[in-house]
Amino acid sequence: MLRERIAVHSDDVSMQRSSSYIVIMPLAVLSFESFSPASSPLGSAEGFTVFTFDHYQGNNTDCTGRVAVGGSAQFNNLGIGSGLSNSAGSRDDLIVGDDLVWNNGQNFNGNTQVGDETQFNSVGTPNGTVDSVVSIDFDAAEIELIALSDELSDVPMNGTVTTQWGQIYLAGTDADSNVFQLDTTDFIACYGFHVEAPAGSTVLVNISGSTVMMNWFQPFLTGIAVDHLFFNFPDCVALQMNGIGWKGSILAPNATMQFNNGQIDGALIVSDLQGNGESHHMPFDGDLPVEGEEEFVVGSFD
Numbered sequence: 001m002l003r004e005r006i007a008v009h010s011d012d013v014s015m016q017r018s019s020s021y022i023v024i025m026p027l028a029v030l031s032f033e034s035f036s037p038a039s040s041p042l043g044s045a046e047g048f049t050v051f052t053f054d055h056y057q058g059n060n061t062d063c064t065g066r067v068a069v070g071g072s073a074q075f076n077n078l079g080i081g082s083g084l085s086n087s088a089g090s091r092d093d094l095i096v097g098d099d100l101v102w103n104n105g106q107n108f109n110g111n112t113q114v115g116d117e118t119q120f121n122s123v124g125t126p127n128g129t130v131d132s133v134v135s136i137d138f139d140a141a142e143i144e145l146i147a148l149s150d151e152l153s154d155v156p157m158n159g160t161v162t163t164q165w166g167q168i169y170l171a172g173t174d175a176d177s178n179v180f181q182l183d184t185t186d187f188i189a190c191y192g193f194h195v196e197a198p199a200g201s202t203v204l205v206n207i208s209g210s211t212v213m214m215n216w217f218q219p220f221l222t223g224i225a226v227d228h229l230f231f232n233f234p235d236c237v238a239l240q241m242n243g244i245g246w247k248g249s250i251l252a253p254n255a256t257m258q259f260n261n262g263q264i265d266g267a268l269i270v271s272d273l274q275g276n277g278e279s280h281h282m283p284f285d286g287d288l289p290v291e292g293e294e295e296f297v298v299g300s301f302d
Contacts, residue, residue, distance in 0.1 A: 041148065041284075041288040041290055042145070042148075042251075042267070042269070042284065043141060043144045043145065043148075044068075044136050044137070044138075044140070044141040044144070045068070045141060045145060045267070045269050046283075047066060047283060048065065048066045048067065048068045048267065049063050049064065049065025049066055049067065049267055049268065049279045049280070049281045049282075049283070050063050050065070050066075050067045050068070050069075050267075050268050050273065050279050051067075051068045051141075051267070051268070051269045051270075052068070052069050052070060052071070052269075052270055052271060052272060052273050053070040053071070053138055053141070053142040053253070053270075053271050053272075054069075054070055054071040054271050054272045055069065055071045055072055055073065055074075055272045055273070055274075056069045056071075056073045056074075056075075056272070056273045056274075057073070057074045057075075057273070057274045057275075058073075058074075058075050058076070058078045058273070058274075058275070058276070059075075059076045059077065059078070059275070059276050060076065060077045060078075060276045061077075061078055061275075061276045061277060061278050062078060062079035062080070062082060062278055062279075063078075063079070063080050063081075063278070063279040063281075064081065064082050064083030064084070064278075064279070064280050064281040065081065065083060065084060065093075065279065065280070065281030065283070066080075066081060066084070066091075066092075066093045066094070066110070066281075067080055067093070067094050067095070068094075068095045068096075068136055068138075069095070069096045069097060069098075069100075070097045070098075070136075070138030070139075070141075070142070071097060071098045071272075072096070072098040072099040072100070072101075072116075073096045073098075073099070073100045073101070073102075074100075074101045074102075075100075075101070075102040075103065075105055076102075076103045076104060076105075077103070077104045077105060078102070078104075078105040079105050079106050079107075079108065080093055080094050080105070080106070080107045080108065081093040081094075081107055081108045081109045081110055082108045082109075083280065083281040084108070084109045084110065084281065085109060086109045086127045087109055087110045087111075087127060087128065088127060089110075089111060089127065089128050089129055090110075091109075091110040091111065091128075092110060092111045092112075092113050092128075092133075092135065093107055093108075093109060093110025093111065093112070093128065094107050094110070094111075094112045094113070095113045095134055095135065095136055096112075096113070096114045096115060096134075097115045097116075097134055097136070097138050098115055098116045099114070099116045099117045099118070099119075100112075100114045100116075100117075100118050100119070101119045102118075102119070102120055102121070102123045103121045103122065103123075104121065104122045104123070105122075105123050105124075106123065106124040106125070106126070107123075107124070107125045107128060108126070108127065109127045109128070110127065110128045111125075111128035111129050111130070111131065112125055112128065112129070112130045112131070113130075113131055113132065113133050113134050113135070114130070114131075114132055114134075115132060115134040116132075118130065142253065142271075145251065145253045145269060146253045146254065148251070148288075148290065149232055149233070149234040149251050149252075149253050149254075150234055151290060151291060152204060152206060152232045152234070152251075152288065152289070152290070153206050153208070153232060153234040153235075155179050155204060155206070155289050156179065157179050157180055157181045157206075158172065158174055158177075158178060158179050159171060159172035159173075159174075159178045159179060159180045159197070159203075160172075161180055161181070161182065163186060166189050166190060166191040166192065167190075167191065167192040167193075167194065168182070168186055168187075168190055168192070168193050168194065169194045169196075170193075170194065170195045170196065170197075170203070170205065171196045171197075172196070172197040172198070172201065172203060173197075173198065174197075174198070174201060175198050175200070175201055176201055176202070176287070177201060177202050177204070177287070177289050178197045178198075178201055178202070178203045178204070178224075179203075179204045179205075179206070179289065180203070180204070180205045180206070181206050181208070182205060182206070182207045182208070183207070183208050183209055184207065184208070184209030184210075184211060184212045184213075184236075185209070187212065187213065187214055188213075190214070190217060191216070191217050192217055192220070193217055193218070193219040193220065194219070194220045194221075194222070195219055195220070195221050195222070195224055195229065196221075196222040196223055196224070197222075197223050197224040198223055198224075199223045199224070199225065200225075200228070201223075201224065201228065201286075202228045202229075202230065202286030202287050202288065202289075203224050203228060203229045203230065203248075203286075204230050204232065204288065204289065205229075205230070205231045205232065205248075206232045206234065207231060207232065207233050207236070208234070208235050209235055209236065210235050210236060210237050210238065211236070211237070211238045212233060212236050212238070212239050212240070212252075212255075213240045214240070214241050214242075214244055214246075215240075215241070215242045215243055215244065216242065216243040216244065217244060218244060218245035218246065218247065219246065219247045219248065221247060226247045226248060226265050226266060226282050227249075227266070227282055227283065227284055227285040227286065228284075228285060228286035229247060229248030229249065229266070229286070230248060230249050230251070230284055230286060230288060231248055231249065231250045231251070232251050232252075233250070233251065233252035233255060234254075235254070236252045236254060236255040237254050237255055237256065238255060238256055239252050239255040239256070239257040239258070239270065240257070240258045240259075241257070241258070241259045241260075241262055241264075241277065242258075242259075242260050242261055242262065243260075243261045243262055244262040244263075245262060245263055245265075246262065246263065246264040246265065246266070247265050247266065248265070248266045249266035249267040249268070249269075249282075249283075249284040250264065250266065250267070250268050250269065250270070251269045252269065252270045252271075253269060253270070253271060254271055255270045255271055255272075256270070256271055256272040256273075256274075257270045257271075257272065257273050257274070257275075258274055258275050259273065259274070259275040259276075259277030260275040260276050260277055261276065261277070262277045262278070263277060263278040263279070263280060264277065264278070264279050264280065265280045265282045266280075266282050266283075266284065267282075267283055267284050
């Protein structure tokens with residue numbers, strides 16, 4: 001069950017002190033929804049194609065969107081932002097909280113911001129500058145996104161899951177939100193993954209387990225759009241993808257990820273990332289079923 005958040009607003013507080021006690025009573029519930037869409041559910045990670053709290057080591061690959069790295073980054077033959085418009089220096093497309101070592105590559109359409117030491121070798125920044133203004137609080141972002149992942153994991157399933165002959169089938173019929181629950185064991189002998197839901201709806205897939213291995217398959221979508229598909233790995237500390245053409249955004253805030261010989265169409269949020277997998281700019285645009293807020297007016301008794 002989702003935890004209820006209670007917000008008490010100081011502007012609405014009226015208390016009278018008696019000789020022995022103060023009583024705070026909820027006089028009226030102003031607003032509450034069990035599930036309400038969040039305008040920016042990903043917080044600081046919104047708009048980034050790759051977002052890591054710690055390190056990112058990328059080799060012989062590219063990310064067509066924006067990249068944010070909380071710790072250090074090591075890039076070899078890597079391109080960033082080729083799928084974005086030319087910002088003419090108005091957008092930070094690469095943000096690194098610590099050191100950046102980059103050999104051969106290009107930040108095509110935006111600025112590069114590095115919190116500590118920078119080492120470039122044959123790196124181009126034709127439409128932006130290199131500076132040290134890191135605008136993201138990665139520690140705060142990690143706390144918020146872990147909390148989001150935990151909250152999403154509690155959303156009850158309303159779709160159906162079928163497994164047969166190495167294929168996983170997810171089917172939802174809700175016009176707004178379809179939620180599924182899977183376990184890491186479902187992927188041990190998985191050779192195909194199918195998701196069907198109404199066009200315009202959001203699909204949330206919660207995948208439990210500490211170690212997840214996904215190799216040599218890709219999701220097939222019916223009805224649902226890539227930018228409305230969201231995969232949540234709340235317990236995962238080790239995520240491996242090899243030879244995979246993934247569709248949909250991934251939130252695995254506790255995970256070290258090894259990603260090789262494949263591509264992700266969607267946002268990727270992890271703790272650490274290593275490998276040569278490609279990340280394609282397809283930002284999440286659905287409505288995650290996150291919790292609403294209950295507000296209380298505070299009153300008093302003598």
